[in-house]
């Protein structure tokens with residue numbers, strides 16, 4: 001059989017970009033894991049010397065452990081193939097679950113969540129993955145100093161199919177127009193974080209054959225529209 005040099009170099013290029021992608025993911029994840037584990041170690045030695053601070057330090061450690069398990073769940077997303085386990089799930093339940101999982105961030109600062117999701121909307125999705133998607137999007141809204149976050153939904157009929165639009169609107173700092181195209185780049189972060197949140201979001205949306213649109217105005221806020229097909 002004749003060798004195809006073009007095809008060979010295409011495969012090499014693809015393998016190289018896959019390698020770079022996974023290298024970035026593991027670098028980001030190890031950064032996040034270490035930044036949560038290192039303080040726990042310090043807290044233990046603190047608790048011995050300052051027993052009166054034990055309760056507070058235990059709470060912080062417990063929260064770090066919760067975040068660690070979320071990060072590990074996120075890491076597993078990149079090992080999922082196109083075959084997903086989906087089940088009919090109420091969108092409102094998923095959104096409520098996502099908000100509850102962010103309690104440790106929202107108790108520090110008063111944030112008003114306005115839930116305008118129709119409790120009748122049922123989607124055929126992987127409940128855990130869509131919850132992780134919403135958690136990542138909402139976490140970004142909280143970190144943008146928003147005081148109000150609206151979550152609403154609508155059902156749209158296109159020529160080809162029926163789609164559920166999930167809209168998340170915050171009144172936070174917003175995103176500069178010139179940076180909008182960068183937010184899905186793996187490792188892009190304006191917060192010295194690992195910049196993996198939207199990479200995970202995009203992967204979950206692709207696994208569900210959906211789309212995402214982000215629009216924003218500096219000092220006014222950001223609007224995210226996630227469209228998921230209704231089978």
Ligand SMILES: Nc1ncnc2c1ncn2[C@@H]1O[C@H](COP(=O)(O)OP(=O)(O)OP(=O)(O)O)[C@@H](O)[C@H]1O
Nearest residue numbers: 140141144174183189190193194195196197198222
């Ligand atoms: N709602 C938002 N308001 C303002 N900026 C946002 C919002 N969502 C995303 N961004 C911008 O997009 C960047 C990339 O987001 P992404 O979630 O991928 O990474 P991160 O939040 O910086 O880090 P990580 O999620 O890994 O902790 C953020 O650093 C921020 O600049």
Ligand SMILES: [Mg+2]
Nearest residue numbers: 136140197198
């Ligand atoms: Mg993020």
